[in-house]
Amino acid sequence: MQNQEGCGGGGGGATSCEFEDWGSFGDEAIIQQKSEISADEAQKIPFVADKEPISALAAEYQSGSPILLEKIKILGEQYAAIRRTRGDGNCFFRSFMFSYLEHILDSQDQAEVDRIKAKVEECRKTLQSLGYTDFTFEDFFALFLEQLDSVLQGSESSISHDELIIRSRDQSISDYVVMFFRFVTAGEIRKRSEFFEPFVMGLSNGTVEQFCKSAVEPMGEESDHVHITALSDALGVPIRVVYLDRSSCDTGGVSVNHHDFIPTTSDLPNSTSGSTQSIQPYITLLYRPGHYDILYPK
Amino acid sequence: MAQAARLNLRMQKELKLLLTDPPPGASLPLLSVDSDISSLSTIHAQIEGPEESVYAKGIFDIKIQIPERYPFQPPSVTFGTPIYHPNIDNGGRICLDILNLPPKGAWQPSLNISTVLTSIGLLLTEPNPDDGLMREASREYKYNRQAFDQKARSMTEKYAKGGAGGIGCSTQDVQTNLNPIMTEFRGSEKSRLEVSESISSQKKPWGISRKLSLESSSSSQNKDGDGEVSEVHNDHLFLSDQMEAKGKRKGVNIIPDECNLSRDKLHGSRRKLSLESSCQIQKRDGHDKENLVSNHSAFCDPQTASVASSASSVLQSNKCSQQILHPPQTTELVAGSTNMSTKQSCQFSEKQSLKSLSSASHGASSMTLSKQQPHKDFINNDRMGNCSTVAECRKISSVGKKLSLGYKGSTQVKKTENKENVAPVSRVDKLPLSTPQGSSTKRGIGGILSLGPLTQLQGSNDNSSQLFVHAENLSTTSSMTLTKEKQSNQEQAAKVDGKSEVQRVEDLPILEAVIVLDSEDSEDEKDGGLRSKLLARKRLGKWRVKA
Known part of the structure; x- marks a missing residue:
């Protein structure tokens, strides 16, 4: 008895708090924190922000690396403006969406719309052949085609540039279009899995199919070279990505490097097959490690 | 509200498919083709215990709740019928990756209710004791399969064969x-x-x-x-x-x-x-x-x-x-x-x-x-x-x-x-x-x-x-x-x-x-x-x- 009473005073209280803290730190807490972060991000920046001059970018890095400032300066010589997108993991697709639709809105390029519609149909068939259930993707396809028609002027459903921005900021539209691109990308990667396999292996341990399921189709999964290549190829849309990072040339001179994703398919508009040099991408994205924004050339 | 309309449209398609071509063993007993789908946020489905599994011949009620942002968010699926299963707890909650969003889960908008039901059917056939929600059931499943089978069978017998009210x-x-x-x-x-x-x-x-x-x-x-x-x-x-x-x-x-x-x-x-x-x-x-x-x-x-x-x-x-x-x-x-x-x-x-x-x-x-x-x-x-x-x-x-x-x-x-x-x-x-x-x-x-x-x-x-x-x-x-x-x-x-x-x-x-x-x-x-x-x-x- 004595023993029991005696040792009873020892432990208990002190350890309990410690354990309670651990107990409450579970998956739920992590998920909650993540959603708080994304809510924070949402307050800071809409899905697609307003156009800003490149100088705004410089201001952001005022006290940053001199290489970056130098690069931004060079960037400012070639590009007029930047349009930020929200860093929610969908920034590449969202940037692409807005940039492409804006391009159509500005250019009113009926031929391009027809071309891409044909591509979209191809993608639809690809998904069907891959075993996707129709209704799981057709809503997303329909919504993208709807936006495509809207940006072409001269019909009842035509929209203005402002309306395009509004729609791009409307989650119920914006996310659907992003998801459309994700479907297209996943379809392309799986259709040409032999081609993409080595790249996918470099990014994940799984198969191409697993990669698509875990890193392409789910919303909020960030995009990599593989995604951009696949989307560009699937839709036949060239994309230029300008890299703004702290890398510098061996020679010591600073230059802003970029990479053009030129669709591999032959049926490009105004392209003589084989000479990829002639293609000038009309979608330019600014890549800073982990994020894509839209760039506007001068 | 465009979202709601689209969700509705999607659900109509989903349910139509579920009714006409349900996944093996699954059914929607409370729905017919002309049901008013727009008023449905919860779908009641039933899954038959897969043949040759310990749940065979049982009929399990499944409650599917469709979130507002479906299909961006996974449906919430729970068992209404008690079941003895390593991945299904006493509250009917199911530990299945596709029912959660990444990175914890594996839900993706390309999935749908039909695939979810199919997955649940598979889960019944092949429990995943390594990711068990029910510790003792998982352990039993792994190391004392006979006892597990017995329990699962009698639970099925008791609750999943009607008249368990x-x-x-x-x-x-x-x-x-x-x-x-x-x-x-x-x-x-x-x-x-x-x-x-x-x-x-x-x-x-x-x-x-x-x-x-x-x-x-x-x-x-x-x-x-x-x-x-x-x-x-x-x-x-x-x-x-x-x-x-x-x-x-x-x-x-x-x-x-x-x-x-x-x-x-x-x-x-x-x-x-x-x-x-x-x-x-x-x-x-x-x-x-x-x-x-x-x-x-x-x-x-x-x-x-x-x-x-x-x-x-x-x-x-x-x-x-x-x-x-x-x-x-x-x-x-x-x-x-x-x-x-x-x-x-x-x-x-x-x-x-x-x-x-x-x-x-x-x-x-x-x-x-x-x-x-x-x-x-x-x-x-x-x-x-x-x-x-x-x-x-x-x-x-x-x-x-x-x-x-x-x-x-x-x-x-x-x-x-x-x-x-x-x-x-x-x-x-x-x-x-x-x-x-x-x-x-x-x-x-x-x-x-x-x-x-x-x-x-x-x-x-x-x-x-x-x-x-x-x-x-x-x-x-x-x-x-x-x-x-x-x-x-x-x-x-x-x-x-x-x-x-x-x-x-x-x-x-x-x-x-x-x-x-x-x-x-x-x-x-x-x-x-x-x-x-x-x-x-x-x-x-x-x-x-x-x-």
Whole structure:
């Protein structure tokens, strides 16, 4: 008895708090924190922000690396403006969406719309052949085609540039279009899995199919070279990505490097097959490690 | 609202497909093609248990809730029908990756309700015990497949074949709760199920007791027929019971809050129980005779096993569990005639029951009262030794204290507890679990108990019960096996000599080691648990030699 009473005073209280803290730190807490972060991000920046001059970018890095400032300066010589997108993991697709639709809105390029519609149909068939259930993707396809028609002027459903921005900021539209691109990308990667396999292996341990399921189709999964290549190829849309990072040339001179994703398919508009040099991408994205924004050339 | 319209459109397509081309085994009984889908946020589906699975021929209700942002967010899917499955918990929640968003889960907008139902069907065919939501079920599935299959089948039989309705009044239910548990001792196949239920009843006392009440009549019918088979079953049964006890403790560890809550609830149910006690005693009288009979038959077995010594670990553990089982049984027996002794067993009910066991079922043995006394002391000492071991660990100690406090304080509760102890699983387990109940004035202990230290406490409890087993072993077999007798003589002599203090000191490190071993191993697997028991034996053996 004595023993029991005696040792009873020892432990208990002190350890309990410690354990309670651990107990409450579970998956739920992590998920909650993540959603708080994304809510924070949402307050800071809409899905697609307003156009800003490149100088705004410089201001952001005022006290940053001199290489970056130098690069931004060079960037400012070639590009007029930047349009930020929200860093929610969908920034590449969202940037692409807005940039492409804006391009159509500005250019009113009926031929391009027809071309891409044909591509979209191809993608639809690809998904069907891959075993996707129709209704799981057709809503997303329909919504993208709807936006495509809207940006072409001269019909009842035509929209203005402002309306395009509004729609791009409307989650119920914006996310659907992003998801459309994700479907297209996943379809392309799986259709040409032999081609993409080595790249996918470099990014994940799984198969191409697993990669698509875990890193392409789910919303909020960030995009990599593989995604951009696949989307560009699937839709036949060239994309230029300008890299703004702290890398510098061996020679010591600073230059802003970029990479053009030129669709591999032959049926490009105004392209003589084989000479990829002639293609000038009309979608330019600014890549800073982990994020894509839209760039506007001068 | 474009989103809502689109969701509606999507759902129409989905449901149309589900109705015209449902995934194998699934159906939407409450829907027809012309149902007004726009008003549906919850879909009721049914899944047939896959052929050749343990759920075969069962029909499971499934509730599917469609979130506003579907298909960007996964549907929320739960089982409405109770099911025994490693990945489906008592609340029907399903642990399936595609039902959660990445990165935790694997939901993607390209999935749909049909694929979800297909996946659930697959999950029924092939549970994933490595990612188990239900610890004991997972463990069983992996290491005691037979027991798992049995439980799953009887759960399916009971709940998934229609007519599982009928909500009774709760006080009635609690009373009937006892009967099936008592029939467990007869080792009927049903009892496995009951065991699982007594586990879950810690979470949802009312719901489970309702189920039990449905079953009680059938299981008591079963008992007679199963009498002959009982010995065979016993082995399986109690083996698995032990595992469950461990699994359950783990569960407690994981969801401390829930358990604390449910303990409070249990508290209530026990009160009711004690109110009902008079009826129960009457009922028990009938059972007790049978108990006695089966006691003996069951008892011979383990003893021979013990003579055969530790030839096989399985046998060993069987013996352990059977002997663990016995004390409460005889307590029952004694309680029938001399209720007082049960009531007075404030502090160490197990010890009391041990004593009563030896007096009741081994009255013919060479045990005398004077021998019993040191014997009991030994146990007490051990318990205290345990406690001071605990003091070294600094965590269990307070719990140990509370334990004793609680027992002193509430005889009423204690009494009911003893009855509940009838179930072998709960016996080992009730102790830690009921601690906060006893010391309800010290609510805080619940938290401490259920968090970290719990494992250790349980480890020690387990241990002490093993010690009891050993002690019992020694006493009961004293007149039968020469070596055993020798050992027990040594022990008792040591005690009489008053060297018990010294022994206790020696005992401490051993006990501690065993505790650690036990809690570690139970993490692992069933084998580990057995091993640790063996180890405990070995160590005790060493200690005896030393003594």
